[in-house]
Every structure is written in structure tokens, then in C-alpha cells.
Amino acid sequence: MSIDELALILVRGLGQGAIYALIGMSFNIVVNSSGILNFANGTLMILAGVLAFLFLPATPGFVGWALVALAIVAFLFVFVLLQGVLTLFPLKSSVEQHSWLITTMAVSVIVSACIHLYGGSLAFRVPPLLPPVSVFGLSTPSAYFLLIGLAAFWFVMIGWFHKNTRAGLAMSAVAQDLDAGKAAGIPVRRIQLYAFGISGLVLGTTGFVGAPVINISAETGIGYLLSGFTALVIGGLGSNLGAVVGGSLVGVLSMFAAYRFGGIYQDTVTMGLLIAVLMFRPEGIFGLAASRKV
Secondary structure (H helix, E strand, O other), rough: OHHHHHHHHHHHHHHHHHHHHHHHHHHHHHHHHOOOOOOHHHHHHHHHHHHHHOOOOOOOHHHHHHHHHHHHHHHHHHHHHHHHHHHHOOOOOOOOOOOOHHHHHHHHHHHHHHHHHHHHOOOEEEOOOOOOOOOOOEEEOOHHHHHHHHHHHHHHHHHHHHHHEEEEEEHHHHOOOOHHHHHHHOOOOHHHHHHHHHHHHHHHHHHHOOOOOOOOOOOOOOHHHHHHHHHHHOOOOOOOOHHHHHHHHHEEEEEEHHOOOHHHHHHHHHHHHHHHHHHHOOOOOOOOOOOOOO
């Protein structure tokens, strides 16, 4: 395998891995505040891609592109806040009733059905926002580079938010001890809604920026969900650094497997990596071992 082929696999793999990392970070922001795994994440990202298909002009100027992006992200932000209300309202405390399993899956099914009613089973094709980039003479979609930059942006911004804002500090406190946070007067439900909103922003920007290289159809949300969750488990549930590292590993290895052996072996390689990590470090590469009261 030549150097230019390896470079192409690396760039495309890191770009694909950035999608998984962003999905993983959107999981983390909600898990750390409420213990809820949002199984609608993959479908919500696909929804953002559909919105990009509907509203993004074929040749957008910078101002038009920015306004369309803002409108789409704002719509998705409100949508996920509503999902947060529907998910959190039935819960008396944290995740004790497990009703979130039904509500998040129900949102995923409903959104997928709406996408299918609109576009059928065919994939939506979104034109690239920027011209392709040459990597060792090989044309590479610019969306991969934008996704890598977006993953780095959200990794930094979420870390800054947790350390430098009152809502972020409260979110970190709730993650450590929900009952203690309530006793200290933290508005837990409001903080958890903020988490759903931030998760929606992450998914919205991911679906919009990555639309040219994401397979956008009613059936693909579950695949991205599983890949993102697998990357997160490998890196360590609750760790954004783990999401980035796990996403990069899954993206590069699956891209290498597809190039070298064929696309049918992508999941085999990913599952092999997952099993290998869990055998030696069940909490993931950067995860912390959970303590249990007895």
C-alpha cells in the first residue's frame, strides 16, 4: 500500500471517526447530567442532514450559508429541548424508572418514519459546501476536514463550558452526585434540559457540516448511532477524550478494512476492537471504574 493511499485512508478515517466522536460527545453531555442514553442521537443527526438538503442553496454565499446553518441549528436545538422535556418529565429522579428507554427510542422511530414519508428509502444527496482538497494528488471531500475541525471545536468548547460557566459547573456537580446537587439547591431538571440542548447543537452541526459525506436516509440513523456508541464504549463512557480517541480508532480501522478487504468487513473489525478493549479494560480506554454501594 502506497503512502498516498495510507494518507487518504487516514484523512477519510479521521473524518468518519469525527462523526462518531461527535455522536459520542452528544451522548456524554446527557449521560453526565442525567444518566440517560439518548437512543435518538443517530436519527437526529440524519434529520439535520435532511434539513441541509432542504434549505442549503446549491451555491451558497457565506452570509446565506451562515443564516441557513443558524436556522437549522436553532430548529434542532428547540426540537431536542422538546425531546428532553418528554424524556425527563416522567422521571421522578434520575433514571430509576427507565422510561427514557422508550421515549428516546420513540423519538428515533417517529423521526425516521417522517423522513421515510418525505423521501422514501432513497438517500438524500447534499452538495459540498467547499471544493475538494487534494491529498497526495487524490481528491478528498472537504467535509472530512470540516468534521475533524468541528470535533476539535466541540471538544474544546464543552470542556470550557464545564469549567468556566455556572451551568457547566452545576452539570459537573450533578454528574458526580445527583442527590447532593438537589440538596445544594441546583435546579437539576433545568440543568438536564441544558444538556439535551447542547447535545442537540452538537448533533445539528454534525449533520449539517457532514451532510455531503453522510449517508442520509431514513434507515441509516441506527447505524451511526451504533458506531458512535461503540466508539464511546471503547474510549470510555462519560469521557469526551475517550469519545475522540475511540471515534478516531473506529473510523480509521473501519476505513482501512473497507479499502483493504471490502465494506462488509468494517463491522467485523470494529467489533473485534471493541471486544479486545473490553477484555482488558471494561471501562474503556479513558473510562473510570464505577464504584458500587453495598
